[in-house]
Amino acid sequence: MLLERLKALSKYDEIITGSSAEIKIVREIKKILEEKSDEIRTTPIRVLNWEQKDLLFECESKIIDALALPYSLSIDIEANIINNFQECNERSFIKIKIENLYEINKLYIKAVESKCAGIIFSLDNEKRKFVIKYGDLINYKPSYPPPIPAIYVRENDFINVKGKCRLLLKTDINPFATGYIIEGIKNSKDENKVIHITAHHDHWFKGERDNLLAVALMPELYSNLYETHLITFTAEESGSVYFSTFSWSHGSREFLRNYNKDIHNIIMNINLDNISEEDIIIKALPGLSAFSKKYFSNIVTTPEIYSDGYSYVKRGIPSITIESLGNTHYHGEYDIIDKGDNKALINANIIINSINRMINENIEYKLEEMQEQLKEDMKSLPVKLKSYLVNTIDLLEKNSIEMYRNILSFYGGVLSLDKPYAKVELFHKIRGLDEAKNSKDTVCIEDLGCIRKLRNDEIYSRYYSYYINELKEIIVTEYIDKLYLLLKKLL
Structure with missing residues (x-):
């Protein structure tokens, strides 16, 4: 059944967000989700279509x-x-x-x-x-x-x-094209406790591992405890308007930016992406690590920036991303799962069973995990910031879920151009400036820009350090102001 569903989706070939082909796969997804949903919603958003x-x-x-x-x-x-x-x-x-x-x-x-x-x-x-x-x-x-x-x-x-x-x-x-987000909703007794399970349906070439297998398995997921939203996003691979260099996950960012219900009711996001024959890995936030270990063995406590789950993290919603360690055919023309490719389908079924166990028990955050993360980060953060973080840790010790969720918005990406991937860290602007101070290459910092040392002689290096230190003072003040308002509200 899972393989049949996958092939019904991939028969439309490449789906570029905002294309006429997207409308066809949207109809297919709605048909698949209607079987197991109490309600189907379609959300159109503006996207950039390139072909x-x-x-x-x-x-x-x-x-x-x-x-x-x-x-x-x-x-x-x-x-x-x-x-x-x-x-x-x-x-x-x-x-x-x-x-x-x-x-x-x-x-x-x-x-x-x-x-x-x-x-x-x-x-x-x-x-x-x-x-x-x-x-x-x-x-x-x-x-x-x-x-x-x-x-x-x-x-x-x-x-x-x-x-x-x-x-x-x-x-x-066409920078004024329309992409579509499909949402299948399964009701529960308590509509104030909601889980979002997400994947993306736009893809290059056939895109069966990235990411139609994730879409195909979604109807198998159900919860008796939580209102469950099965959401497939447009504009994950491309589609960010104005040629933004954060070119991925535009659909999920727009969806959450315009979310018209109480975002605090979303208990958790489970994001599915790039499921292949390779071993499953879970990228979980501190607070969800111990919970995830009950169902999966390979856990990393760092958010994944290159996927839709990151949009949830930036909005203060606890999230895990479930994916494979790799995909030999990533963004390639041979991203096709044959009947004999049992391992990818076995992984998909493991994910189905694990998620169903996960969402049918009481989900509780382990705030001590975030406390430990902040304590470790404090060792290398500026002194001015540490006193505010001590109070933040005290609130987490008192089980302040609101503080926990607000801390998530302090995550951000840093990309040094001498490395292939961006990394995600708390207080990323400070981390990025520290890296830029010592790097011989350009360092790009989410929400700040790219920084590069233009000369390497002693005189220039001295004043470049001055520039970085002054910029860092501004960023520290920015973080302190944000934490001060949070602490004033919550203490």
């Missing part, structure tokens, strides 16, 4: 099978192929073999700053997609449209990318 309409990539009279990376703009250009950034100019494409899709952000920005005319990526013999962006990374604000095209070719074709090449690319971008 490749036509592409011709030809090198030395040889046509090469390629695809454009979103959000590349239309262009018709001839350029020479080069292999290093020092040779870049407005008539050259740089070609780069990457080891990880998450390298694309850093390399794309470097290509733009080196004045390349475009950039060509390859990873392996599977076509893959990844949103390109330019500007301060992990930023929610409007950003620049990507100024140069980025294309991807399979590894076997990469050797043919040489000499003079022509790229004729036509793409269509």
Whole structure:
């Protein structure tokens, strides 16, 4: 039944948010959820829709099978192929073999700053997609449209990318498209205790592991204790308007920003993403770690920034993300589960059984976990902040759920461009500034911007430290003001 449901969803092929194909899969999801729901809601939101309409990539009279990376703009250009950034100019494409899709952000920005005319990526013999962006990374604000095209070719074709090449690319971008969020609601006796179980239905290529398997298993989930909302989001992979460099999870952010009921009634979010053959991992907040360990063995007490669960964390809603340790076909054309791929389906059934046990017992936060996290963080935080955190810990000791939920909004992302992934930490702006002070590379800080040391000589380093310290003072004051208002309200 699970496999049949999965194939009924994936028959619509690639679903880009805001596309006509999304309307088709939305109908299918509603049909699937209606079987087990008391109510179905559809929430339309504004999204940015990007689609490749036509592409011709030809090198030395040889046509090469390629695809454009979103959000590349239309262009018709001839350029020479080069292999290093020092040779870049407005008539050259740089070609780069990457080891990880998450390298694309850093390399794309470097290509733009080196004045390349475009950039060509390859990873392996599977076509893959990844949103390109330019500007301060992990930023929610409007950003620049990507100024140069980025294309991807399979590894076997990469050797043919040489000499003079022509790229004729036509793409269509609609920043006023509509995406759809589907919500199946199962009622309970107490409508003031709500659980949101979430996944996303937009995907690249077939997208069966990322993320249609998660959507397919949702009708199997039920609770006798909590009003359960089974929600599939649009605009997780792309769709953030204004070319925001925080290009993912736009749908869940908008959904929660416009949530018209008491958000404090949401006891917990369980987010499902990227379920494959590899071992299951749970990314749980402090406060939900011990609870999660009752049902799963592999627990990490750090939020996952690259998924919809993070939108819940930022709104002060306790969340766990359930996913696999990896996906060989991540964002790739072969993300297809065959009948013989038993491990992915076995993992899906383990998740179904574990979640059903989880949501049919009384969910209690272990606030001492957050207390311990804050005590550990205090060791390296500025002295001015510590006294406020002592009072915060005292409130958690008195089981203040409101303080616990408010502390979650202090989480944020830090991305150093010498590393592929952003990390999530409490008081992330301070952490990010500490990292930027000592880093030789650019460090991007959520809600703050990107910081880079422009020179390495002694004089510049002295005043760069002064700049970081002054900025840090402002951030510390910002955190203190926020904590002061919370403590004044709750003490």
